[in-house]
Amino acid sequence: MRMAVPLPRSLRWRLLAATFVGTAVAVLLAGWLLSGLFREHVTQQFVATLATELDQVTARFEVDANGQPLLDPARLSDPRWTRPYSGLYWQIDEMAGTVPRRGVLRSRSLWDAELQAPADALADGEVHVHEVAGPGGAELLLVERTVRMAAGRTTVWRLLVAADRRDTAAAVAHFNRLLAASLAVLLGLLMAGAVTQVVVGLAPLSALRRGLNAVREGRRQLLEGEFPQEVQPLVDDFNGVLQRNTEIVVRARTQAGNLAHAIKTSLAVMAQGAISAQQHPETLVALPAFVTDQVEVVRRHVNWHLARSRAAAAQGMPGVRAEVGPVVQALVRVMSRVHAERGLQFDIAVVEPGLAFAGEEQDLQEMLGNLIDNACKWARSSVHIAASRVPEAGTPQLRLVVEDDGPGIAAEERKHALSRGVRLDEAAPGSGLGLAIVHELAELYGGNVMLGSGRLGGLKAELLLPRTRSAMLSTTAPSLLAGDVAATVYHAEP
Incomplete structure (x- = not known):
């Protein structure tokens, strides 16, 4: 062989x-x-x-x-x-x-x-x-x-x-000999020109290699210098990767510091509670509930930072997509059971069939789940959910709208509602992280979340996210994707 x-x-x-x-x-x-x-x-x-x-x-x-x-x-x-x-x-x-x-x-x-x-x-x-x-x-x-x-x-x-x-x-033989010698000289000259052309043409690659060595050795953070227009896109893309890696490292360090600080604070509180219980035995009965509350705080902080890390890793990753219809339908089924005692009505209207979010399905569930859960907490009787395509003016986007018929939020307080740990009503359950998680995850994906007044009289949360360009019809949730406007109504019975 x-x-x-x-x-x-x-x-x-x-x-x-x-x-x-x-x-x-x-x-x-x-x-x-x-x-x-x-x-x-x-x-x-x-x-x-x-x-x-x-x-x-x-x-x-x-x-x-x-x-x-x-x-x-x-x-x-x-x-x-x-x-x-x-x-x-x-x-x-x-x-x-x-x-x-x-x-x-x-x-x-x-x-x-x-x-x-x-x-x-x-x-x-x-x-x-x-x-x-x-x-x-x-x-x-x-x-x-x-x-x-x-x-x-x-x-x-x-x-x-x-x-x-x-x-x-x-005469012909003499001419052939002269012709062969001339063509041999011509071939040599052409090859000399080719060698010169290749050496000159590939010289920018040597500069690129030197720049890569400088980046690897830590003498530079980015590739610098002037390169031909055929090589410049490669240099720009590589510099973009380096910048993204730098941002990821900085973000990871910041998140690790924040998480360590949050856990350290809860641990310090629990340690102080244990010392207090030792010094005052009569408070020992309240210690389990106190520890449970602090563990819940730690768990929420861990989930918060895991969601941020997952979104940061999935941002801009090719081939990642999540269809909106099945996610909305699954979340509504869960929320209808969680808030079954309130008898809420969920109205779903997916305008564009086959809409797909350009990101991880878990992140879409995290953002939509927090918005729907927040609407359920404040709604009197009805929650409206809609999804549609945003007319393209650059990066393709989709719009997700969650409305309720609750009291809403005053205009001057809506910006603060998206801040981490802010609770506008201390009597309501929660930790003040839900809307903040939605806000930060949306920003990590290059999107945005806006709060306003809805047509139902309550709060309207509008979420803009990147979407995939191809719209593939889903076979998982036909009730959501049939026709131009498909509406589904869920009733949460007590």
Whole structure:
């Protein structure tokens, strides 16, 4: 079994190898074409010269009164006609009858040899060209024509002129040698230019590598310098990744410090309670409830920071999506059971079918769950939930609206309601983290939450979040996604 030869990993060698192969093929094709054109040109010139000699032989050819052919060699200008095996020959054949008479007249240069031309049909005056073997096996180029000396005569004379191709072949060979040397020099110059081009073209990658080494060694925080426009997007994206990693590290340190501070405070409170119970045994009965409250505070803080960490990690992650319809339906089913004793009515209107949140499903459940839970706590009898697509003006977004018919929140207090730990009514259950969690998670995803007055008379919470561009119909909750506006009403019975 033959093993495949691995390609070199060097981009420089790949470019040079591809350039060499392409240039070599182009040079070889050019050499083959130029050599063929030159050979064709020389051959045509050779044929033209032989045709001129054939015209001279034809002009000097005569037939006497007895029908015998005559041609005076002295009347031919080229002295090679008389020099034996000089490389230039003429011959006259008589084509009378079925068997032609070859060499009725011939040049002295043929000596005792004859020209053997192929037997083909020629019209009067037509010239044919052949390649034949001559004296001593020499390669000859032969031109021929037939003539009739007078009207009414049946005798046809075949005039042949041939010349040795050695001079032509030598000229072509000399030209090919010069052409090969020239093309070899051209190939070398082209490869030198290719090497220069590759070195200059890949020089920015060396600068990029030096910048990466500086970032890895801690001498720089970002890639700096001017790069070509083909490389600059890569540098920008890499710098974006570095900045995002820096932000994640800073955020993680801040969250770890906040969580440690929150837990440390609760631990200190519980330790103080334990010391107080030891010093005052009569307070020991209240200690379990006191510890339970502090554990609940710690649990909420842990959940708070876990939600923030999960949202920060999922922000901008490709391929993460959560369909809105099934999440809303599941939350309403849970809330209808949690607040069953209040007999609330849940009105759901999902305007856009197949809406999907570009983030983790748990985060969508966290945000919507807090908004719906808050609405249920304050609603008198009804909670309205709607979801729709925001007309695109950049990043695609979706709008989630949760309304109730409760007392609402005064305009001057709505901004404070989103702050962490703020409780506008100390008598109501909760820790003041619900709306703050929604606010911070939405900001981590590049969204926002706004509080206002709803058409039901209570609080209206409007949540803007990023959405996926493709809207895929869900098969999980057909009641929410059927038609342009699907409405579902849930009744929480006591």
